[in-house]
Structures are given as C-alpha cells and as structure tokens.
Amino acid sequence: MKKEFVTRYEGNPILTKDDIPYKVETVHNAGVTKFDGRYIMLFRSHLDTGRSIIGIAESEDGFKFTARDEPFIVPSKEPVFSEYEEYGVEDPRITALDGAYYITYSAYSKYGVRIGLAKTTDFQSVERVTFITQADYRNTVIFPEKINGRYVKLDRPHSDISPWSIWISFSEDLRYWGDSKLVMKPVAYHWDEMKIGPGAVPIKTEKGWLSIYHGVFPTMDGCVYRLGVALHKLDEPEVILGVGDRWILQPEDPWEVVGYVHNVVFTCGAVAEDDGTLKLYWGGADKVMCAGTAVIDELVELCLSESREAK
Numbered sequence: 001m002k003k004e005f006v007t008r009y010e011g012n013p014i015l016t017k018d019d020i021p022y023k024v025e026t027v028h029n030a031g032v033t034k035f036d037g038r039y040i041m042l043f044r045s046h047l048d049t050g051r052s053i054i055g056i057a058e059s060e061d062g063f064k065f066t067a068r069d070e071p072f073i074v075p076s077k078e079p080v081f082s083e084y085e086e087y088g089v090e091d092p093r094i095t096a097l098d099g100a101y102y103i104t105y106s107a108y109s110k111y112g113v114r115i116g117l118a119k120t121t122d123f124q125s126v127e128r129v130t131f132i133t134q135a136d137y138r139n140t141v142i143f144p145e146k147i148n149g150r151y152v153k154l155d156r157p158h159s160d161i162s163p164w165s166i167w168i169s170f171s172e173d174l175r176y177w178g179d180s181k182l183v184m185k186p187v188a189y190h191w192d193e194m195k196i197g198p199g200a201v202p203i204k205t206e207k208g209w210l211s212i213y214h215g216v217f218p219t220m221d222g223c224v225y226r227l228g229v230a231l232h233k234l235d236e237p238e239v240i241l242g243v244g245d246r247w248i249l250q251p252e253d254p255w256e257v258v259g260y261v262h263n264v265v266f267t268c269g270a271v272a273e274d275d276g277t278l279k280l281y282w283g284g285a286d287k288v289m290c291a292g293t294a295v296i297d298e299l300v301e302l303c304l305s306e307s308r309e310a311k
C-alpha cells in the first residue's frame with residue numbers, strides 16, 4: 001500500500017500574508033494555471049473586515065511566487081454584480097478554455113453564496129461574464145474542454161435532504177447551464193462522510209477525468225478538511241469510474257493544523273506537467289498557501305483500485 005500520495009514542497013508555506021504588498025490577514029485557497037510559460041496564482045485573502053478579495057501572484061517554477069501590488073478581483077461596483085458580491089469574493093478556480101482563462105469564484109452577499117464567472121486573456125484585466133448559479137452553491141470547476149460539444153461544470157449545491165454533494169451540469173455557451181445531475185455524495189463511515197466539494201479543475205488522463213476534491217469529516221474537536229480523488233468517464237463525465245476510499249492529503253504540517261480555521265487543507269488548483277506529475281496547491285488552515293507534487297497515474301489508480309461507492 002502506498003504511503004504518501006502527495007510530496008510536500010520543502011519550502012512550504014509558499015505564500016503568506018507577509019509576502020503581500022497590501023494589508024491582508026490570510027493567503028489561501030488559490031487557483032493556479034500556466035500562462036505564457038509561467039505559473040499564475042489567484043489567491044483568496046481575508047481582510048480585517050472578515051470579507052475576502054482575490055490577489056494575483058506569479059512564478060517561474062511553480063513554487064516561488066511573487067504577489068503583485070494590487071488585488072486582481074475585488075467585489076464589483078457594477079450594478080448587476082455588486083448586489084451579489086457585497087460580502088466578498090472567494091476561492092477562485094481557473095480553467096484554460098477556447099484561448100481564454102475562465103475564473104469561477106464564490107460571491108457572497110446577504111442572499112447567500114453563488115458562483116460568478118469572470119474571464120481574462122492576459123491576467124492584466126478581467127471582465128465579469130455572469131453568475132452561473134443561484135445560492136447556495138460553492139466550489140464550481142469548469143472542465144478544460146468541451147465534451148460532446150458542450151461545456152461541463154461540477155459544483156456543490158447544498159440542501160438538507162442531500163447535503164454538500166457534487167453535481168454536474170452542461171452548457172452550450174458557459175452562461176446557461178442544464179441537464180444537472182448529482183454525481184457524488186458524502187457516504188457515511190468514510191473519510192469524507194460529512195461534506196464533499198470539487199477542488200481542482202479536472203485533469204484529463206487516458207483513463208478518465210481526474211477530479212481532486214475536498215472531503216470533510218466531523219470530530220468532537222471540529223471538522224477536518226482533507227483532499228481525495230475521483231475519476232469521471234472521459235466522454236460521459238456524469239459517470240464516476242471510482243472514488244478513492246483513502247484521502248491523498250490531510251492536515252499535518254503545523255500551518256495546516258493551526259491557523260485561521262484549524263485542520264484544513266483545501267484545494268482550488270493543480271497543474272498537470274508533461275512528465276506525468278502534477279503540482280497541487282492547497283490552503284493550509286485557511287491562512288497560508290502550500291504546494292506539493294503527486295504522480296497522476298497513482299491518483300488514477302487509487303480511484304480504480306480502492307473505490308467507495310459514489311453516492
């Protein structure tokens with residue numbers, strides 16, 4: 001049995017509030033992508049109002065990041081968006097698609113949390129597209145290519161009858177979504193039995209779409225956020241081929257165990273490299289950013305060889 005799936009970078013944490021040129025309380029839950037031969041990170045920060053904004057940092061090697069002087073996405077002042085972003089913008093994910101980069105983020109307001117879609121081609125300017133969910137949704141990831149002629153997203157609506165599960169939806173234009181279906185639920189007596197939600201943008205492999213998601217386990221000492229993997233069928237992503245019945249990463253380093261929220265590793269991004277490895281990025285205890293590497297085939301194998309039921 002394999003001991004560790006993720007090898008932590010020895011220089012963790014890779015980005016903290018002390019590295020940010022403006023005043024923030026945290027740096028966490030970042031989406032990461034490759035752009036123009038460099039790594040771009042969009043990271044969430046809490047302000048001392050308790051609300052969040054999204055900053056941007058760049059790196060040559062995927063580990064040493066330098067933050068820019070100004071944040072990248074802050075709550076909008078435009079009438080259509082401002083009403084739903086008043087309480088902050090959080091947890092960005094980046095999908096390279098059709099020659100552009102699409103960013104999904106959680107928008108908070110007195111009406112709840114919903115998902116905004118924004119677009120950039122150069123990571124200098126960013127435009128809002130539209131909101132792609134109502135409340136209460138979080139953790140939307142858009143697949144990096146059309147499947148059977150349609151865009152595909154995973155997200156995590158919440159309801160009392162079926163709490164914090166992963167759904168799939170399809171779209172012709174990224175704006176209007178439908179044919180929604182529940183694909184994965186938390187299952188009792190497994191490591192992710194309380195809540196699950198999409199994490200990194202799915203990675204295409206020969207055996208299926210690899211989805212790195214977060215799973216939450218309740219304890220007498222509060223919740224523990226860990227990361228796990230699931231595999232979706234390539235041409236029918238609503239079909240789950242396997243869900244790893246072991247986590248791939250759990251809070252262990254001091255900055256993952258203690259922070260703004262204790263015992264959290266939470267991902268919004270991973271970058272697949274040409275050599276079959278991936279760089280995985282996660283927020284530690286909702287306070288700092290961490291990175292590590294994993295072998296893609298080993299994660300796929302975990303989904304297929306030690307699977308729990310999907311729902």
Ligand code: BMA
Pocket residue numbers: 029090091225261264266283286
């Ligand atoms: C979730 C979200 C994440 C956060 C996690 C742990 O519900 O709010 O942004 O990282 O809780 O606090």
